[in-house]
Amino acid sequence: MDHATINLDARARTLLRTLIESYIRDGQPVGSRTLARTSGLSVSAATVRNVMADLEDMGLIHSPHTSAGRIPTPAGYRLFVDSLLEVRNPSPDEVRAIQSGFDPNASTQDLMDTTSNLLSRVTRMAGMVRLPRHRNVALSQIEFLRLGEGRILAILVIDGKEVQNRVLELERDFGQDELQRMANYLNAHLAGKSLHAVRAELLREMRDVRDDLDAMMLAAIDLGEKAVGDEDPDDVVVAGQTHLLGYEELADMERLRQLLEAFNEKQEILGILDQCIRSDRVQIFIGRESGLDWFENCSVVTAPYSVDGEVVGVLGVIGPTRMSYDRVIPIVDVTARLLGSALGEQPPGDPK
Amino acid sequence: MDHATINLDARARTLLRTLIESYIRDGQPVGSRTLARTSGLSVSAATVRNVMADLEDMGLIHSPHTSAGRIPTPAGYRLFVDSLLEVRNPSPDEVRAIQSGFDPNASTQDLMDTTSNLLSRVTRMAGMVRLPRHRNVALSQIEFLRLGEGRILAILVIDGKEVQNRVLELERDFGQDELQRMANYLNAHLAGKSLHAVRAELLREMRDVRDDLDAMMLAAIDLGEKAVGDEDPDDVVVAGQTHLLGYEELADMERLRQLLEAFNEKQEILGILDQCIRSDRVQIFIGRESGLDWFENCSVVTAPYSVDGEVVGVLGVIGPTRMSYDRVIPIVDVTARLLGSALGEQPPGDPK
């Protein structure tokens, strides 16, 4: 982005900012005369034309055809959000609307659902929330249930409220009483530790002490490893896709189809969100920057959310590139904070 | 529908059929001349015009404006599918494509997903599958897990492969050992019976013998009742909504938005499918017949599927009213049969 900013003096920056703001508001190409009037600068339209010609040379704006006004290019938007944009604080109404949506007693899944709904409702675009990674949550309990010949159901209770099922297919068959003893053993050793720590510990024990343990314990560790071993499925919750049908700049049916298809497949959405998880602030992708063709005319605004200082997921919205960044950015930002603190609150305790 | 069929002689029926087939194929209003040529009857265009005027009076066709051709009305479509349509058998390729999609070892959920995907891929419209009701499936096992103060996780294993979790909030607190004994008691009494029977039996025992049982058994029955009591959540699996973006007769953005929104909410889709579950054959809704405004220009083709002679669910497709019924109907039909038999096959057994 440096190469573009270098040669921009204050006047050009003001004009570019005014132009983009005007285009975002009205959706119409903006010409030199209106720009001269609305910019607040006391310069003539002709001067504005000269500046606009320079901006066009730099690839920041372009005209859709001779003698229409100018509209921003992706590079123009980029410069705009990076260094020209003044975000307003979210209006108190909006904050209240968001805040009231969070129920601290809800399960993680419900929290994700309401959050993405919230995002889409407030911004009138598509909202999405990456499910939190379970790295730092505590394993409350683990149980096994025999389903049939060599088929075991593993039940993980996490943080005292989330429940995960996994069906394990095993070579050897275990009786229910054996399974019970294994579960007792694992619970005694591992309950209360984070899933991350559990996994590490199981691997370590398996390596270190394979000879010292009796067969049952070894089998238990093996089983535990299998149960917590799989990464929990990466997933993302999306809401409000249909809002995107309303934007005329996305009216191309084929593009629209690809876009909605991407929301169904979720794979590419995941890819985009994962690119953002490293940043610690609001991040923005404009048009094809994410490398996806069907993303033309779309932008993403994301923010990571964290619990106890550790980033556990990302949320954001997808909308037309021509969106009100000054409004959307603070909304995404504050939503991320609120989700983080809602997740951080303690669940109904398990005092035993 | 009777009132319309009465006065239609063979020639009028042929002409109506040809007209609708032609309109379905080309999407263009069809005029008297082309209709006279393509109908196979040796009558002149003028005669055809007379017949068309009659059909218009009966409300079966209408012209979008003076001196365009005619297009079918919903009533026309209705008559067409009820008594004029000759369904072709599905092409062997299509049958093979559908058949190869079914993996008899898949879980119910996976089976639903692949089925709706299949439907949408083969018909290039939106496919949907109503989850089967669990009336007739056997309870394999029931277990309880104490999550915290008064919070119990009930685990139902059904048919030896499906697992359902339910969190119960109770007044009284139970220890894990109490829960274990209750589960043992319930398993001894109920395992292998259908959920339906289980529910009935629990209710009966509760009423009949409330004094004879000791407190533990009474509590166990109460708990079991709570665990199986809730109907499992009604749900429907939808796939391929985005195919609908391609049809120009659905190009109205606002309508389209409502349509896709309905797919997200699922509530109204459920309503439509439930209306069809009583029928034992392929059923068709045309346009507003379902009573929903946003359904204009859309039709549904559904078929119930059954296991062991009992209807357990419905599947179908949604597409534009102008669809190839002769192709779609047999596809839906055969898919329903194949899904039924796939569900009927025995899961990996639990011989113990």
Place this chain on the structure above:
DNA sequence: TCCTGGCACTCGACCGAGTGGAGCGCTGAC
């Protein structure tokens, strides 16, 4: 050197008239 007003030019949007074609209803003949 930079700004400004002026001017010619371009392009798209809009409008109205004209044209061709598809299709209909009606009528009179067979």
Place this chain on the structure above:
DNA sequence: GTCAGCGCTCCACTCGGTCGAGTGCCAGGA
């Protein structure tokens, strides 16, 4: 009952003309 023909309607398309917005360029002035 069927058919051919006539006149009519309406739509889609084209063409020419006008208008307005906007540009690029140039020459004059601070």
